[in-house]
Amino acid sequence: MKRLLIGAAAAAFLIPSAAFADGPDHDHACLDEACTIWSIFQTPAASIGASGWAGVEAPRFGTWGFDPAGMDLSMAPGDNFMRYANGAALDQLTIPADRSNYGAFALLRDLSDNRLEAMITALLARTDLAPGSDEQKIADAYRSYMDVARIEALDDQPLQPYLAAIRAIDSHEAMAAYMGRTIGALGGSFFATGISTDQKQPDRYVVSAGQSGLGMPNRDFYLSPLYADKKELYLAYLARMLEMIGWDDPAGNAQRILDLETRIAQAHWTPAENRNRDRTYNEYTIQQLAADAPGFDWNGYFGAARLGDIPRLIVRQNTAMPQIAAIYAETPIETLRAWQAFHTTDQAASRLSARFADAQWAFRQRDLQGQPEQRPRDKRAIGFTEGALGEALGRQYVAEYFPAESKAQMEELVANLRRALALRIETYDWMSAETKAAAQEKLAKFTVKIGYPEQWRDYSALEIRPDDLFGNAERAGRFRWEYQLARLNEPVDKAEWGMTPQTVNAYYNSTNNEIVFPAAILQPPFFDPNADPAVNYGAIGGVIGHEIGHGFDDQGSKSDGDGVLRSWWTPEDRANFEALTARLGAQYDTYEVLPGYFVQGALSMGENIGDAAGVAVGLEAYQLSLNGQEAPVLDGFTGEQRFFLGWAQVWQSKGRDDFLRNQVATGPHSPAEFRVIGPVRNVDAWYEAFDVQPGQRYYLSPDQRVRIW
Template sequence: MHKITAVLLATSALAGCTSQSALPPAAVAAPAMAEATAPEAAPAPKPQYGAYGFDVTGMDRSVAPGDNFYQFSNGTWARNTAIPADKSNYGMFTVLDDLSRERTRTIIDEQSKDPNSRIGAAYASFMDEAGVEAKGLTPFEPWLGKVRGLNNKKGLAPLYAQAIRLGIGTPFGGFVGQDDKAPDQYILQFFQAGLGMPDRDYYLSKDAKLAETKAKYLQHVTNMLRLAGEQNPEARAQAILNLETAIAQASWTKIESRDATKTYNKLTVAELARKAPGFDFPGLIRESGAQGVSSVLVAQPSAFTKIASLVNKAPLGVLKDQLLVRSLDAYASYLPSAFDKENFAFYGTTLSGTPEQEVRWKRAVNFTVGALGDDVSKLYVARFFPPETKAAADQLVHNVIQAMDRRIDKLEWMSPETKVKAHAKLAAFTPKIGYPSQWRDMSGLVIDRNDLLGNAMRSNEFDYAYNVGKLGKPIYKWEWGMTPMTINAYANFGMVEIVFPAAILQPPFFDPNADPAVNYGGIGAVIGHELSHHFDDQGAKYDKEGRLSDWWTPADVAAFNSRLDRLGKQYDAYEPLPGFHVQGKLTMGENVADLAGLTVAHDAYIASLGGKEPPVIDGTTADQRFYFGWAQVWRRNYREPNLRQRLLTDAHSPSEQRVSTVRNLDPWYPAFNVQPGQKLYLAPADRVRIW
């Protein structure tokens, strides 16, 4: 659960340009002809944004860049851009996500004309709102009946195992992934769960806003029980909330849970049973279909001990009610509108501030891609991801990796022996651009255009079986954690790879017609970000084989950590909402990656010039255009509840604070004449330099 780190939690998470010589060439004039009627040269293609790839109309020049670089670059855009009613936030990622879904919809619409198309059938099943309404809860009753019919705790572990197969939350989560200390093997991994709200703070904090959210959650649980026809829903909902509050008290914090060292706890199944005697973990594993499992990884062992005890002591009726509500929430989108609307009222409006649910076709696209991801992806990349874009991205990734390689040699705080190992790790990288080298076989999934709920349940079971089926097999090195249509990117520590889906390789991140400085500041910095994740506070714990190990000298670790502490304090000081600060330790990995990614991308851009002086365009220097490229991709407006949730749970800092990392970069200061006394100014000795 620690090896994959995304650029941005896509709204939902977090492309390529290259040196000038590798960019697709601009159209050139036809050879001169003797005739006077020779055709004129085709005009050079223009970038999508502005004259050179940056939208200057979105700037607010009344703000000094040294006081607030985000507002200087984006202030007018932020002031004039409304968040659509169906979104919790809006920015460049959501602009591209909307485009990606529009494109995907055209593919699905074409598929829908074929009565034998599974893609068309999946989409049609979701769009059949009248059919869903007419069936009511009847299709879900067999499962709900199992939950209601449980009459002793001996049956709890098998029931939880089946719930996990169906994608329904229980107090214990699990999946099959790489063993951090044996990355050539898969292993069953467990992590704490059991909360209906995003984090323990929603249960335990005394903050008035969070207390209000907790009260609305209690009402939501009550409403779900009432909709399901349960008696005395108020008291039963309160009992669920009491149980979850106790689970929250037992749970590790987000900061504790992101520590790859602390969360690597390998136990035999017998050891797990002894450490958490209140629950039948051997039975859960046996019933889960995980065959031949002798050892497991447990991310938060002390929490497991406490949560198992809570489950052991809790009345069976409360555990059944919690699972009943989890089931209804998990499948609300495929149930009658009363359940769907109630689920959205809490998880969409209360938690994220979104006033309106997305129109049904958008949700139908999401469902179809979720069920048949690789089948849809094959068609998407064939139409919307040209080979030239992939080639340009490949070249830029190469340039950024080379820049990182050179930068390692310049580090004054890293010992020579560790530098040798860092170079070796960098050489072991596998960049993945656009789409996987092979596609997953989805043919075994049964899709029925008249059975939305069944499609959803079968899809979850199909994905679960695929995941558990990895046990005992070689690592699927070709596998991706995102579809090509996703506007994001990620680093996978165990695979020693960086991955960039096709859909993020578009303006404003990457525009082949934009000035290279803007592209390097945009997608180049994103590439550098993902690359440097492998050397952030957690990624640096994994060696060139993707193995969690101590490969740094103690002195290197101490020097590294001292710099991390300074960066953490810098982010701790930011307060995007009254009473809610950025958590420097929670966001540390992303903050390090932003800082390093920008640093390395700037080096790569300078190297791409080959010693030539870059041009001044529309009065802007190359360094200015580079930092504008960075600022532009993080344009984003948030609704207050969404921003609050992110500050509590997201490993990424908000957009304004991500842009503000430029204050640590020496070239930014002369580029914008930033002077002492301005709000972002840091004296040279106070600037954090890591990579």
């Protein structure tokens, strides 16, 4: 369940993972939901196994950045370009048993984990670490997660003070205060509250509040017959967790919790509605919210969160809030206590004994995502350590694994992509001169961040103990919330990063009007300084174009070059733009991922526009880079063919059926197959490069092709 709205970032480029996905509670647009994919060929065979990539050296792809051995030449490019470019590789790719999906992003995520593990192992072996240093805290955080004997001996003891506090709650007012008091710590709430950059005043922070209260990914899992089996599994999980903590009438309370959350789900906005930045920016005072959404003690809630004196806040799903508050008021306190006990236990389960951690994994990864096995404990320990001390690890990662020349080459690529889009803007016949000038001004004001932050996070106030996993997690949550509170009345930190350097992803932040590329994504298959330029322009160039495109997608285009949420379009131009995006969305609505499960064009619109921009602008930049010269032919492939193959190769991935079902219901990114096919079939040069003809499955006549950016 989402609790916090932290930071203001925008659009990330990759696959499903939750890190900075372009969801209802973030102004980031992320390349990948999961922030991870890959290609099997031209990698040492011994390094690919059941648990994924092994070693700390980056993979290589062919002799010029793409491996033709991974293609399926029996497939016509126009019938399925994903299969044509990646079919043989996909046939040989096995999803590791501890994953719900695997591919190029996951390959590089493995690489990051392996490097982090090597760094942590070296720290564990040292006896000279200064007490209280970042290095000592990293080692101790990892030790605490790996201290299985102590964790098992404690079992649920660390949780008992929370459960006792919940049992003592005797009124709706006391429960509201408890929900506010536990923001940043363990506890559930019907409302997600956090601190982010103000979209209309991007030089200051603001408190935001929105819908929450669900234990499954979103409303569809409660209301759609497509997910009826998941609802039954969730009911069993509710009962199991309540039984393990000794809660009264676990089966009966499980049903009452499910009934309660189903009512909340009916009040929730849809994932597509949550994307609309015009609708999700609603200015209130606490007093106005209390009057508009009675039934919940808003003064007690915000006061307990130490936010009682804020002059204003932004309410996201304003029409849902009164309904959820009314549901809260109508729910017996006994049911609210059971609901709170479950959500608190669910959040804590991964740092409790195996019976809790295994139960949580069985529902959240196996049942919802289709993952057959749990990740090894040492890998989970790396994730925990990174979650608590991400930038401390990132600083060491950059020192060991990020060459300075990669940053310089990226700066040149970004400059070329910006130049390409600037030229393209002037050619659009659907946009007036007035709007073109405003678009050019916004493009010129883009900030670019590459590799790592200039200022690293200070963890000196965070206490980490080698024998206290539960406490470490609790203190890390509090540390993050204190960090947010401390900056509420301070100027926005424009140098702050929304991702760590070791994250395999990229993002656009609309309030800063910036594009950000962490160090870990600047490796093959995305970026290879020794690769053919056409492949690099198709791969990392496509990523750069994607992130720039988020500044001009259906939501990012609502903010100007200074990050202010306002309309800078003429009404006629905006109408023309929305007509184009509607046509693009209609294309994606037809893409069937599994029988009965289709891409949601409205939910994935921003990412689909980003992909379309990435391919179109990346190709233009590649063509400009040739300076009028003919591109060489390599292994029989022309420059433009290699560009499109480079784009396809970065999406070389597979997902389990449950993962894909979850993705189309919750994720802003289309599945990998349609991140390849969807953009290229709207580019004229693709048809020419691969002789795509009428009658082939994904052929579009020129008048049906959608050309936005």
